[in-house]
Amino acid sequence: MSLEPPLCPAAIRLTGIDKRFGAVHANRAIDLTVQSGSIHGLLGENGAGKSTLMKILFGMIHADAGMIEIDGAPVTFRSSAEALGAGIGMVQQHFSLIGAFSVTENLIMGRATGSLAMRMVRRLDLPRAARRAQELSDCFGFGIDPFARVSTLSVGARQKVEILKALWGGARTLVLDEPTAALSPPEAEELYALLDRLRAEGTTIVLISHKMPEIMRLCDRVTVLRDGAVVGEAELSGKDLARPAVRQLIEAHLVQMMIGRGNPELPQRAPKEGPLILDVRGLTDGVQFGPLDLKVHGSEIVAVVGVEGNGQSELVDLLMGLRKATDGLIAIDGHNVIDWSTQRRLDAGIAHIAEDRHATGVADGMSLIDNASIGFVDGKPFSTGPWFLSLRQRRLLTETLIERHQVRPPAADIPMASLSGGNQQKLVVGRELARAPRLLIAAQPTRGLDVGSTSAVHRALLDLRAGGSAILLPSLDLAEVFAIADRLVVLRKGQIVGRMTAAQFEIDQIGRWMSGSQGDPAPGPPCPDAPKQMDTAL
Amino acid sequence: MSEFITLSLFASTLHLSVPVILPMLGGLLCERSGVVNIGLEGMMLSGAFGAVVFSYLTGNPWLGLGGAVLSGLISGGMLAIMSVLLRGDQVISSTAINLIGAGLTAALVPIIWGIDGTTPSVPKIPTLPLPLLPQLPVIGPLLGELSMIDVLAFALVFIVWWVLMRTDVGLRLRACGESAAAADAAGIAVTRVRIAAVILSGVLAALGGAYLSIVTLDLFQASMTQGRGFLALAAMVFGKWRVGPAFLVCLGFGLADAVALRAQIFTDELPHDLLFALPYLLALVALATFVGRASGPADVGKPFRRA
Numbered sequence: 001m002s003l004e005p006p007l008c009p010a011a012i013r014l015t016g017i018d019k020r021f022g023a024v025h026a027n028r029a030i031d032l033t034v035q036s037g038s039i040h041g042l043l044g045e046n047g048a049g050k051s052t053l054m055k056i057l058f059g060m061i062h063a064d065a066g067m068i069e070i071d072g073a074p075v076t077f078r079s080s081a082e083a084l085g086a087g088i089g090m091v092q093q094h095f096s097l098i099g100a101f102s103v104t105e106n107l108i109m110g111r112a113t114g115s116l117a118m119r120m121v122r123r124l125d126l127p128r129a130a131r132r133a134q135e136l137s138d139c140f141g142f143g144i145d146p147f148a149r150v151s152t153l154s155v156g157a158r159q160k161v162e163i164l165k166a167l168w169g170g171a172r173t174l175v176l177d178e179p180t181a182a183l184s185p186p187e188a189e190e191l192y193a194l195l196d197r198l199r200a201e202g203t204t205i206v207l208i209s210h211k212m213p214e215i216m217r218l219c220d221r222v223t224v225l226r227d228g229a230v231v232g233e234a235e236l237s238g239k240d241l242a243r244p245a246v247r248q249l250i251e252a253h254l255v256q257m258m259i260g261r262g263n264p265e266l267p268q269r270a271p272k273e274g275p276l277i278l279d280v281r282g283l284t285d286g287v288q289f290g291p292l293d294l295k296v297h298g299s300e301i302v303a304v305v306g307v308e309g310n311g312q313s314e315l316v317d318l319l320m321g322l323r324k325a326t327d328g329l330i331a332i333d334g335h336n337v338i339d340w341s342t343q344r345r346l347d348a349g350i351a352h353i354a355e356d357r358h359a360t361g362v363a364d365g366m367s368l369i370d371n372a373s374i375g376f377v378d379g380k381p382f383s384t385g386p387w388f389l390s391l392r393q394r395r396l397l398t399e400t401l402i403e404r405h406q407v408r409p410p411a412a413d414i415p416m417a418s419l420s421g422g423n424q425q426k427l428v429v430g431r432e433l434a435r436a437p438r439l440l441i442a443a444q445p446t447r448g449l450d451v452g453s454t455s456a457v458h459r460a461l462l463d464l465r466a467g468g469s470a471i472l473l474p475s476l477d478l479a480e481v482f483a484i485a486d487r488l489v490v491l492r493k494g495q496i497v498g499r500m501t502a503a504q505f506e507i508d509q510i511g512r513w514m515s516g517s518q519g520d521p522a523p524g525p526p527c528p529d530a531p532k533q534m535d536t537a538l
Numbered sequence: 539m540s541e542f543i544t545l546s547l548f549a550s551t552l553h554l555s556v557p558v559i560l561p562m563l564g565g566l567l568c569e570r571s572g573v574v575n576i577g578l579e580g581m582m583l584s585g586a587f588g589a590v591v592f593s594y595l596t597g598n599p600w601l602g603l604g605g606a607v608l609s610g611l612i613s614g615g616m617l618a619i620m621s622v623l624l625r626g627d628q629v630i631s632s633t634a635i636n637l638i639g640a641g642l643t644a645a646l647v648p649i650i651w652g653i654d655g656t657t658p659s660v661p662k663i664p665t666l667p668l669p670l671l672p673q674l675p676v677i678g679p680l681l682g683e684l685s686m687i688d689v690l691a692f693a694l695v696f697i698v699w700w701v702l703m704r705t706d707v708g709l710r711l712r713a714c715g716e717s718a719a720a721a722d723a724a725g726i727a728v729t730r731v732r733i734a735a736v737i738l739s740g741v742l743a744a745l746g747g748a749y750l751s752i753v754t755l756d757l758f759q760a761s762m763t764q765g766r767g768f769l770a771l772a773a774m775v776f777g778k779w780r781v782g783p784a785f786l787v788c789l790g791f792g793l794a795d796a797v798a799l800r801a802q803i804f805t806d807e808l809p810h811d812l813l814f815a816l817p818y819l820l821a822l823v824a825l826a827t828f829v830g831r832a833s834g835p836a837d838v839g840k841p842f843r844r845a
Contacts, residue, residue, distance in 0.1 A: 080725070119706040
C-alpha cells in the first residue's frame with residue numbers, strides 16, 4: 001500500500017547469484033530486491049532453488065558468483081553468525097530449538113559475549129533474559145511463556161519461538177522457509193496476523209512458500225523461481241485482491257510461471273458406492289490411540305486429516321500390523337485381520353505407501369529393481385522355486401513401472417538415491433498399485449513433491465478408485481484432500497472428532513476440529529448443519 | 539553393632555567414593571556434550587599408571603599428579619580425535635580406550651620395573667590435614683579425617699555443577715548434547731565444545747585413577763581400578779545425567795564399599811568376594827529397577843557433521 005520512494009535503499013539486494021552443486025545448477029544468476037518493511041514472497045516448486053538462495057543470503061552456503069547488499073552496503077557472510085550480526089534472521093523449515101530447554105534458554109544460548117573464563121564463572125542472568133523475552137513477546141503479541149519447556153509447546157508456538165529467537169538477535173529482516181508446512185489452519189492464521197504486525201513495526205520479511213493462498217494473503221510483492229532462475233515478479237500490494245476475478249487472474253498467472261504451464265487438471269469423478277472393504281471398530285493401542293471406528297468402501301477415498309502427531313501414524317501402523325492393537329477389530333472384506341502378521345495382511349490385499357519414504361518406503365542404496373520388488377514377500381511372483389528369485393522377472397516389472405509412471409531417469413539398475421524425491425515416490429506408488437490392492441493406505445503420498453509429481457500420484461490414486469478399491473489417505477495437505485477425497489475424518493488426540501463428505505467440506509470447521517477449539521473429542525459424527533451453530537458458540 | 543557404624547565408617551565412605559566421583563564428573567560432562575564415553579575405566583587405569591610412573595621417576599608425588607593429568611590429556615585426546623574429529627562410532631572408540639588402558643599399563647609394568655603385576659612403592663601424596671576443621675564440634679569428628687585432596691575432589695562436584703547448570707559455557711555444552719544441529723545454528727562451535735569436554739573427561743578420570751594409586755595406595759597394580767570407571771558410568775545413568783543425584787549415588791557406592799571392608803573385619807562367615815561385589819550388585823539392581831527408562835541427552839552418541 002505504501003508509496004515509498006525508491007530512493008531508500010532496499011533491505012536486501014541480490015545481484016547475479018549463481019550456485020552449482022555438481023551437475024545441478026541450483027541458482028542461475030538470480031537478481032532479487034526486497035524493499036524494506038515489506039513482505040516479499042519467494043514462490044516456486046520444490047527444487048526451484050528458493051531455499052538455496054536464502055541459505056546463501058544467510059551465510060550457510062557460499063555462492064559461486066554474485067553480490068549481496070544489505071541496506072545498500074555490500075557484504076560477504078562466511079557463516080550464519082555473521083548474517084545474524086548483520087540483522088538477518090532465518091527460520092528454517094526444520095526447527096533448531098532444543099526441546100529440553102526453556103524458551104529463554106533457547107533464546108540466549110550461544111549469545112553471551114566475553115572471555116571464556118568469565119563465561120565459565122559468571123552466572124547466567126536467566127530471570128532478566130526471561131523478562132526481556134516477555135517484553136518482546138508482549139510487544140508483538142506472541143503470547144509465549146518464557147519459562148515454558150519447548151518440548152511442551154505446540155508446533156505453532158515453537159514456530160513463534162523461532163521467530164522470537166531471530167528478533168532477539170536483533171534481526172530486522174526475517175526469512176521464513178515454508179513456515180506453515182506443519183501448522184493447522186488456525187495456527188497458520190495466527191502466524192499471518194503476527195507477520196502483519198511485524199511488518200507494521202518495520203520488519204522486512206521474506207516468505208518462502210509454494211502455497212498460493214498465503215502468498216496472496218501476505219505478500220506485497222512476489223518473485224517466482226523455476227529451475228533455479230527468476231521467471232517473473234508480481235506486485236500484489238495495491239491490487240484489489242478482494243475481487244475474486246482479479247485474484248484468480250493473478251493466481252493463475254503465478255501458477256503458470258511457477259510450473260511453466262497451466263495448473264494440471266484432475267479427471268472428473270462421480271461418487272460411486274462400492275461394497276464395504278475396511279471396517280474398523282473400537283481399535284485402540286491401549287495407550288494414546290482410539291478407540292476408533294472407521295469404514296471405507298470400495299471406490300472411495302477417505303482422507304484422515306489432523307495436526308501432525310495426533311494419531312495418523314498410529315492408525316496406519318495398527319492397520320498394517322506394525323503396532324500391536326490391544327482391543328478392537330479390523331475387518332478386510334469381512335475377515336478380521338487383527339491377529340494377522342503384516343505379511344498376511346499384505347497378502348489379503350492391503351497395500352501401503354509409507355509416510356516417511358526414506359525411513360520405511362525405500363532402501364536408498366539399492367537399485368530400482370530391488371526397490372520395485374522389495375515388498376513382494378516370499379518372492380512371489382518372481383520366484384520359480386524356493387531358492388531362486390528371477391532377476392529377469394523383476395527387471396520386467398521395474399521397467400513396466402518406470403514406463404507406466406514415467407519415472408525419470410528410466411534406468412532400472414541405478415541406485416534409488418540417484419532419483420529425485422518425486423521420481424522415487426512415483427516408483428513406490430507404482431509398486432504398491434502393482435499389488436492390485438483391495439485397500440491402499442496412502443500416507444501423505446505427495447509430501448515434498450512438486451506439482452507435476454503430485455498430480456501424477458493423484459491421478460494414480462483416482463485410477464485405483466475407479467477400479468473399485470478402497471483408499472485411506474492420511475494427509476496434512478488440505479488442498480490435496482479437497483482435490484481427491486470423497487470423505488474425510490479429523491483425528492485429534494487419537495480419536496475421530498469430525499467427519500464430512502466432499503459436499504460438506506468446509507475449511508473453517510475442519511480447522512476448528514483440528515485445533516480442538518470445539519471442546520473435547522466427541523465420539524459420534526456431528527450433525528450436518530453443525531458448523532454455523534458452532535460459530536456463534538465460539 | 540554400634541562399633542560397626544562408627545565415624546570411621548563415614549570417613550571411609552567419603553574416601554572410597556572419591557575415585558568414583560571424579561570419573562563420574564568426567565563422564566557426565568562428556569555425555570552432556572553429546573559424546574558417549576564408556577572408556578572411563580581405561581582412562582582411570584592410564585591415569586593411575588601415569589601418576590605412579592611420574593612419582594617414581596621424579597620422586598615427587600605432586601609431579602605424579604601432573605603425570606596423571608598428562609595421561610588424561612592423551613587418552614581424552616585420543617577419544618576426541620576418534621569420536622569427534624573423525625566421527626567414529628563413540629561406543630567402539632571408547633571401548634578401544636578401555637582396551638588400550640588395560641593392556642598398555644599391564645604391559646609397561648614389567649618393561650619399566652622388570653616385575654609382573656604390582657610395582658614397588660613410590661612416593662605418595664602426603665595426607666594434608668585440614669586446618670581448623672577437626673576442632674569444630676559435631677562436624678569436626680565427622681570430617682576431620684579428610685585431607686585437602688578429598689576436599690578438592692568434593693569442591694570439584696560443586697564447580698562442575700555450577701559451570702554446567704549456571705553459566706553460559708555450561709548452556710553451550712548442554713546444547714551440543716541435546717541437539718548439535720540447533721547448537722550449530724545458534725553459532726556454537728559444536729566440534730570444539732565436544733573436544734574440550736572429552737579431553738576434560740579424560741583428565742578427571744585420570745585424576746580418579748591417580749587417587750587410587752598415589753593417594754590411597756603408593757603403587758600401581760594391573761587392573762587396580764576394578765571397574766570403578768564403569769561404576770562411575772552407572773552412577774551417572776542412575777543419577778539421570780545430573781550432577782547432584784549422580785554424586786549421591788557415588789556416595790552410595792562408597793558406603794557399600796566401606797561396609798564390605800568393615801564386614802570383612804567383623805565376620806568370617808560371609809565370603810569376602812561376595813561382600814566386595816556389593817557396590818556392583820547395587821549398581822545392577824539400581825539400573826534395572828529404579829531408573830526405569832533413563833533418558834540421557836537427546837543427541838548423545840551421534841557424531842556431528844555440518845550439512
